[in-house]
Amino acid sequence: MEIIVTSPWTPLEWIEAHGLEPRGVWGLPACDRHALAEGVCAFAQRLRALAGTPSSQPMIFTTACDQMRRAADAAAEETATKVFLFNLPATWKTPAARRLYHQEVKRLGRFLERLGGRAPDAAGLWSVMRDHDRRRQAERARASLEKAGRTASRGAPLALVGGPALPGQPNLCELIEAAGGTVALNAAEPGERGLLPPLPGPQTGRADPGDPFAILCDHYFDHIIDVFQRPNSRLYEWLGPRLTERRVRGLVLWVQVGCDLWRAEAMSLREAFGLPVLVLESTETGGGFAARDLNRLSAFIESLR
Amino acid sequence: MTSPPRQLTLEEWDRRHADLLTQGLREPPYGGRLSRHVETEGDLRLRHLRFDNSAAALRLWNFLLTENQRLRAARQKGERLVGAMKDLGTVPVMAYALPGLRAFYPDGAWWTPCLMECSDRLLQLAGTLGADDSFCPVRAMLGAFHTQEHFPEPDLLICSAGAVCDDFSAIAARLERMGRDILWWEMPRRRQPEEDEPACLLPGGLSAPQAQVDCAREELERIAGALGGLAGCHLDAPRLQAGIQAANAVRGALQALRQTVFTAPGGPLPALEMQIAEMLAIHFCSDRQESLGALSDLLAEVRRRVQAGQFAIGPEAVRVYWVNPVADLRAMNVLESCGGRLCGSDFMFTHALDPIPEDLPGFEALARTALADPMTGPALDRGQRLVTECRQNRIEAVVISRIPGASHCAWEGASLRELVASHTGLPVVELEVPPVCDALLPTVRTRLEALMETARARRARSKPGPAA
Structure with a gap:
């Protein structure tokens, strides 16, 4: 199921x-x-x-x-x-x-x-956790390769920051690249921001790696990077070094219409990183992207070149 | 000194104030002409409101409109100021239990644009600070922090997080980014206990898992530690218990006032004064003892009026339940001019009206009270209380007032409307009230008049016809 x-x-x-x-x-x-x-x-x-x-x-x-x-x-x-x-x-x-x-x-x-699921034993949970850890590692490697490819491209390096994109909504990465930019950091959802770091347990090499349930919970809890957290300093601490390392020159803030939490960050992001921020707001639950917004995106990227 | 209830304009109140003085009216230090608040504070909205003509109402208004001065005077005396944000009724109970602390809600700045008819420009300022008009009017708080004209800078800022509205959470986060230290505390999203899960009863008849109460209790204990540090005095069990008893005295007076007003044959006190009186429960308008005095005066006045059969609003008025506070106080006057009468209300802080249990350890009692906040749980819970009170108070119509831009209003209006309609069959209208609603008055009036018309028609149909 x-x-x-x-x-x-x-x-x-x-x-x-x-x-x-x-x-x-x-x-x-x-x-x-x-x-x-x-x-x-x-x-x-x-x-x-x-x-x-x-x-x-x-x-x-x-x-x-x-x-x-x-x-x-x-x-x-x-x-x-x-x-x-x-x-x-x-x-x-x-x-x-x-x-x-x-x-x-x-x-x-x-x-x-x-719903019909069965409670896992410790070994079963460890096994799934290690498998996900490997998959995330592969995902990070892929993101790293993509990042290297993007850095080599001539587009203006941008960070895409914000909330979730929905099926049927435009692929923002493609739009940004079509407009002459490069997504050097994808901090929207899904994206790098949601990619947890390696699990501590499997790498310790100890005979008893500990209680997998507690390790799993702590691992997630300790690595939530999101706008809803109070204080939301983790989001800024996560973004800061990545923006510098990837030489990002502008932020595209993706906001679903009606989302107060992300919308309110526009000015704080601008102030924190000294970078220009373009707020792009979804206009509806699915489908197209307003021509006006495409023009804004193109102008934004043009001004950064 | 008493006279039949009537609603007065500001000018009429000044004349009545002079008359009352000649009759020997004794006022508290913050007393005086109401119109002085227009002249000295720029509270222009008062010119367009209608006020109850009792000396008790005069005291209420003067008490409300002098809060900024009261806070500044307290600061000068060396008291420490606590800015409580969002929880509406919980943190101040702890703060006032400690010597030398005064708590207030910076959130209250959301009414400043209304009172000053936007001459304060707080909303525009909030826009320049990152909170444009897609946010609820509580964004005025950002502007008020920036100008420091509408309340003194608190010594400690405390804000609940988690199950709170997005607007407030976003604006408070912006405030933090602007350099204010905020002590955040977790408010779990209240849910129904699961089967076999340890649970407990909350004030207001709700229930919650004990684990959630434990979480809130632990957080409140942490907040108490910070408050104790500020006061230089530990918030121990006896102090907290005394604070809870004092808060309950205020809540008790308010409950008695609501009960008397809502169940009287006519309206002994207008809706506007009722809404202001309810606000005293959340932080005592920065003076717990005086708020009790103001409420006691109002209660005595309405009891006298009921006994004398004198009403500010006639018995023929439609009995209305009002949901959510209005950003423009004038809307409460409009309700009455359209033929309605306030007989029930949920201004988003019903948990601050219910007595805090005194037979439990203090923090456990406060945690349960905090979890009973109508905004921390599903709209269904809020709706069930609404339905119960509609039945108890023989309500004839319900108004769901939308707060422009508020995240909860986008969803809950439809749920509440459906619940009320299916359980009571009462007519319901939703309307949006901006901080100054003058431009929308024709629409607001039309919708309210239509609601009253519908309610009166239902009333006529429900009366037994002549015998055949």
């Missing part, structure tokens, strides 16, 4: 170790467009719409933002889809927040068992 995951901060390993198949919402085929209700985030509405499709699989929402929480409520109340709302702590410096994350992963396990 597939389980639809809507945030990079839900441990995919935990789902897979339960014998279920996690699938990121970003890779799903586009579904029908819906007119946006006033003020509703396009991504949140899209998830609600997805839950309403007859073939929808169980979905894991998170509390990363108010809109997602409310989309989860709407999906749970108004559709037949099984919905799990994962309480992602916004704070990250306290034992209380860490414990909350651990508890939520445990609660997710009970949800998965109700």
